[in-house]
Amino acid sequence: MVKALTRVLAALMLLAAASAASAAFAQDTLRWGYNAAPFPPWTNKSPAGEWYGFDIDIMNALCSEMKAKCEIVPVAWDGIIPALQANKIDIIWSGMSMTAEREKVVDFTDRYRRGPAAFVAPKAMKVEITAAGLKDKIVAVTKATNFQRYLEHYYGSAAKIKLYDTLDDATADLVAGRNDVVMGDILQLTIFMKNAPGQPFEIKGITPVDPILGRGAGAGVRKGDTVLKDRINAALAAIRKSGEYQTIAKKYFEHDPYGE
């Protein structure tokens, strides 16, 4: 019995070593890093386990334009830049805003979408989106975003800022009364307000153009990876020109998410 057990253990160890070796694969595909938490309509996960959404469609269009084999790698958002640097992914996708801060550690492609942020609060609540109006209000925002930076910069001393992993968690807590105002992507929040739990809420304000909010979202690549950056830029220009981008956008939105 003991002998059999030692044998099983030895076999298991060999198996683990082998699986670790096979899991370590030679790299010939482009690994697109996505926020592991879905952000509909940009990214979403079906019950069947498939990713879909605007960002996924654009990625697929870019990949077929580049004739590249692509793979989706979900990563926790707060670790997505280290994941890029640690060579776990090749591209940061899922709508990273291009800010001066991030440009110090990541190279960005051209913009592929841009939209303002909105502040959403209960219809019954009177609130002005100013430092005075937000005083002592609990304002929810997704962490590690430029929205968070914006909030801290302008309202940090007045409002109580609460950080969430996803906008879904933030709006769930808004519905549950655990925060007062949610700041987030306007298109996502519009969808939230269209559904039943979002009915009692409305937009109280929209952010103006601001350097903290960056110049829209682009794909992030490792510093100095100009080959990949140029490839993506060329493909992006091509799908804008061919109208494929606009076709995808119409599937999801009334307005062009590319921005002016």
Add this chain to the structure above:
Amino acid sequence: MDFPFLVEMVPQLVDGFWTTLSLWLLSLSAGLVGAIFMAMMRMSSSGWLREPAKAFITVIRGTPLLIQVYILYYGFGNLFAQMPSIRYSVFWPVLREGYWYAWAALTISFAAYGGEILRGGIAGVPKGEIEAARSLGLRSWMTSLLIILPRALRISLPALGGQNIILLKSTVLASTITVMDLLGVANYIRMQTFRVYEPLLAVTAVFVILTWISAQIVTWLERRYSYGAR
């Protein structure tokens, strides 16, 4: 390692430190009381007390603490919000904070694990001592409170000390439900500065020190309350 940067982080980390410390000590004290109740239920002669306690301990020990935290915060927390009697009550300011859900999860967990440890301790109390107490005319509840419990606590002290360190380490789970404890602060700094190692290593150092201190306290307690040769 960037030392000026480390110094810059200190004030933020201090805030997180107090949160972690209070979460730890509050859940430890409540958890100890809970553990005593769990042990008493588990050893009760009534099946109505024994069996639910047994099932409860099995469930708590058989599932990850992180899920228990989520069940309390997202599950029950959202449920409470839908009950106007709770949402507009005086308790809501407490019931809307992630901190108290983390506290509840940690307390429950310590009560379950600690209860099993104490049960072993109670079983190890020499029969003679209990008989002696009874023959002195002590009532049953007084025997439990004055003789059995202190002795059982002493017997269980090393194991409870180990469980206490597990509790301390588990406080970081609070960071997953919007609490700015040490790990929450470290994650925040990490996101702001894109530096992975410095904030996490600073917090790691704090935990190593806290673990060491609490191990020392347990050793001191063991010596202080050792029976016999002294």
Add this chain to the structure above:
Amino acid sequence: MQFDFSTFLVLIGFGPMGWGAQLLRGAATTIEISVASYVLGLALGLVGCWAKLSGGLIATRVAELYTTLVRAIPALLLIILLYYTGTSMFDAAMGLVGLKGRITLSGFATVVFALGFIKGAYMTEVFRGAMVSTPKGIHEAGKALALPPLIRFRLVTFPLMLRIALPGLGNLWQSALKDSALVSVVGFEELLNVGKIAASQTKFYLSFFLLVAAMFLAISLISNLFIDRLERRLNRGFV
């Protein structure tokens, strides 16, 4: 919002709206990473135990540092740390053997490495404790028979040690299973992560988390049955 049981049944089912298949796949991943990290932990534990008991001074010190530190640091903190440093460490190691950039660690391997590294420290202690309590005479008997060290370990020490270590190893399996849920925090798709996504998409928070907890409990209870049987068999012939 009233809890609607029939809707929930559809949501956990296997139809186009159901998350059943995903949850099962998540459970399979959870078992995979738990088993793989457990086995890695066993290997590290044996090495650590050897280093502590019969290694040289440096090996002993390194092993002591390893077990002391890992057991003092919260697992979640270590997982985040190892998840990001693990790949860099692996790349550096590959650079040493001239394979830099040719082989990369997958997410699965990184997660297994992080979890296994933590378990290894606890395994070291369990094996060391068991080793210390094996009777001395038996090692000497093995030596007297002039068995080479590795064979002696395989035939004499290890089987004896295993019997003593088994309860500790059983507990560590349970904790390996539970610790595996922590990797959902770095975005790895195992059972809890699937449950989290399903919960936030369907808004059935409580129900989905309870279901995921029940699945963990089931895996834990079933594996308990196996461990008990194993323990009974190994203890046959001992009082």
